[in-house]
Amino acid sequence: MSAEERIRHVPYEGGEKESLRVSLDRHRDVVVWKLAGLDEERARRPLTPSGTNLLGLVKHLAAVEYSWFCETFGRESEPLWFDPYAGEDMVAADDETTEGILAYYARARAAADRAVAELPLETVGTAWDGRKVSMRWVLIHMVEETARHAGHMDIVRELIDGTTGAYPQL
Secondary structure (H helix, E strand, O other): OOHHHHOOOOOOOOOHHHHHHHHHHHHHHHHHHOOOOOOHHHHHOOOOOOOOOHHHHHHHHHHHHHHHHHHHHOOOOOOOOOOHHHOHHHOOOOOOOHHHHHHHHHHHHHHHHHHHHHOOOOOEEEOOOOOEEEHHHHHHHHHHHHHHHHHHHHHHHHHHHOOOOOOOOO
16 A cells, blocks of 8 residues: 555545544544654653653544543543653653653553544533543544644654654655
8 A cells, every 4th residue: 555545534525423534533643743753862852841742642643532422422541651640641761661661552542532433423421620521522622632642742743854744754
């Protein structure tokens, strides 16, 4: 399969759930690609005053995928080994590796994908803060959340080595 064929495209005439899911997957793929070819030091290098780094952003996105798609709808979620309320989801600890965080993200994506596949868009769950939210709302929120952080990753990766763009050069 060529690089062009691997790039996901939102269907021009697809259904609502399919379109939201493909849109989310496009941004998820960018998140993973932004770590490609980096060593451990560059993947965790903080490049903003707040400490934003690529591995921390991926770790955060994995945690929120589990939270919004699984915990909200009473589905199984991987236990956290860090405290997201203390900001520990935004940094990679010394014993966490790129490989380990990417594997965590892959597991979170798979669990989220199962929830999306199995639950109708109208399904209502309870968010971490007690709000009632639909699967439709969660999908829209996670497209926004992932796109926002993929944009952060664009900037951080460019500061690391000059790599830009949403996908590898075709």
